[in-house]
Amino acid sequence: MSGKQYLRNKLPVILINLLGMLALALFLSAGGVGIQTILFIGVIWVLTAVCYLIVVFLSRKKYLDRLLDMTEQLEEKYLITEVMTVPERAGEQVYYRIMKMGEKSMLEKIGRIEKERKEYKEYIEQWIHEAKTPITAMKLICENNRCDFTGELLIELENMNRYTEQALYYARSEHTEKDYLIRETDLEAVVHGAIADNKHLLRQNSVAITVDDIQEHVYTDEKWVHFILDQIIGNAVKYRTEQPALHFYAVKKGDWIELSVEDNGIGIPEGDLPRIFDKGFTGQNGRTVQGSTGIGLYLCKRLCDKLGIGLSAYSEGEGAVIVLSFHINDFVAEVQG
Numbered sequence: 001m002s003g004k005q006y007l008r009n010k011l012p013v014i015l016i017n018l019l020g021m022l023a024l025a026l027f028l029s030a031g032g033v034g035i036q037t038i039l040f041i042g043v044i045w046v047l048t049a050v051c052y053l054i055v056v057f058l059s060r061k062k063y064l065d066r067l068l069d070m071t072e073q074l075e076e077k078y079l080i081t082e083v084m085t086v087p088e089r090a091g092e093q094v095y096y097r098i099m100k101m102g103e104k105s106m107l108e109k110i111g112r113i114e115k116e117r118k119e120y121k122e123y124i125e126q127w128i129h130e131a132k133t134p135i136t137a138m139k140l141i142c143e144n145n146r147c148d149f150t151g152e153l154l155i156e157l158e159n160m161n162r163y164t165e166q167a168l169y170y171a172r173s174e175h176t177e178k179d180y181l182i183r184e185t186d187l188e189a190v191v192h193g194a195i196a197d198n199k200h201l202l203r204q205n206s207v208a209i210t211v212d213d214i215q216e217h218v219y220t221d222e223k224w225v226h227f228i229l230d231q232i233i234g235n236a237v238k239y240r241t242e243q244p245a246l247h248f249y250a251v252k253k254g255d256w257i258e259l260s261v262e263d264n265g266i267g268i269p270e271g272d273l274p275r276i277f278d279k280g281f282t283g284q285n286g287r288t289v290q291g292s293t294g295i296g297l298y299l300c301k302r303l304c305d306k307l308g309i310g311l312s313a314y315s316e317g318e319g320a321v322i323v324l325s326f327h328i329n330d331f332v333a334e335v336q337g
Contacts, residue, residue: 006057017049078106121171128168135161154200161197162234166299169227173302180221180307187259188214190222191248194229198237205237205244212249216257218326224303225324229261231296232322236263238292239285241318252328256310259324268315276313277301 007014021042028038071080081099139157142150191211195202202209236246240263247262268276272283279298286292297313304311310325 003057006060007053010053014049014053017045021045078103124171125168128164128171131164132161135164151200151204155204158198158201159234162230165227165230166295169224169303170295170299173299173306180224182219182221184217185220185222185225187216187218187250187257190225191229191259194226194233197226197230198233201234201237202246205240207237207240208243208245210245210247212247214248214250214259216250216252216259218257218328220307220309220326224307225309228300228303228309228324231300232261235296236261236265236320239263239265239320241265255328257326257328259326260321261323262319262321264319267318268313268320270315273313273315277311 024045025038025042028041029035067080067084070083071077074080074083081096081103084096087093087096135157139154139161142154142157188211191214195209195211233246237244243264245264248260249262250257250259252258266285269284272281272285275281276283277297277300278294280294281298282292282294286294301311303309304324308327310323310327312323312325314321314323
């Protein structure tokens with residue numbers, strides 16, 4: 001609250017005081033009171049009114065500034081009535097009651113929305129689990145009846161399984177703390193597991209796979225990292241060249257273990273690199289390749305942030321490198337030592 005605004009709000013009070021002083025001066029003058037006495041009374045009146053206005057302004061400003069600070073510190077601003085004191089003035093109490101009614105209405109609406117989201121999330125998860133059963137059954141049928149047709153069908157089933165997994169992990173990504181298990185994880189085993197899950201896709205596209213001798217172990221959730229690698233492999237195949245290749249390797253840099261997935265694909269334009277982890281961003285390459293949704297890498301970034309894993313991408317012309325960085329704390333270093 002500024003001083004000018006306060007004076008504008010108090011303008012009726014100031015005018016009433018000026019009229020009162022004028023009326024009193026006329027009355028005293030008519031009664032034969034000297035001009036010096038009238039001036040003295042007027043000065044006392046003005047000083048008293050000014051002091052009153054200043055004191056009220058400072059106290060109100062202090063109260064309102066404190067109220068603004070409390071509101072800014074709240075994550076849910078609509079809960080301000082829970083931390084503010086009940087005002088003493090009758091007019092302010094009316095506004096306080098209005099704010100309380102608004103807060104109650106907001107909480108009720110949020111409760112309804114959260115319930116609906118929870119029910120929808122549970123339905124999606126249940127549907128995906130049900131859908132994965134026939135997908136697995138069809139894969140087994142195709143594996144046991146090998147021919148050109150079933151080979152192509154297996155590739156499509158892998159794509160379907162990847163999309164259902166993507167939907168499942170997207171639904172769970174909001175509350176990863178309820179669905180992950182941190183334990184010592186063999187990075188090489190996770191890499192080979194992700195490659196095995198995409199073997200038909202990699203084989204059909206003649207992707208050359210190179211996996212260095214990865215002896216590093218990290219503490220993370222194996223299932224979530226497996227899913228992240230699955231999305232990275234799918235992207236590498238989607239943006240492949242005529243002779244695609246994938247190279248997996250890990251290095252230790254200070255307090256970090258970096259697992260890199262390098263491809264020789266069409267690369268990522270320099271202008272797109274800062275935005276490839278944004279939701280729905282497909283970039284220049286996405287306009288030329290069908291099936292780009294801009295969800296895969298966004299979901300990888302979201303899960304990595306939840307798990308404390310660094311995720312970055314590099315590309316210079318052709319090819320790209322996606323790097324997963326796992327932090328090594330003192331406790332883990334002592335255990336591994």
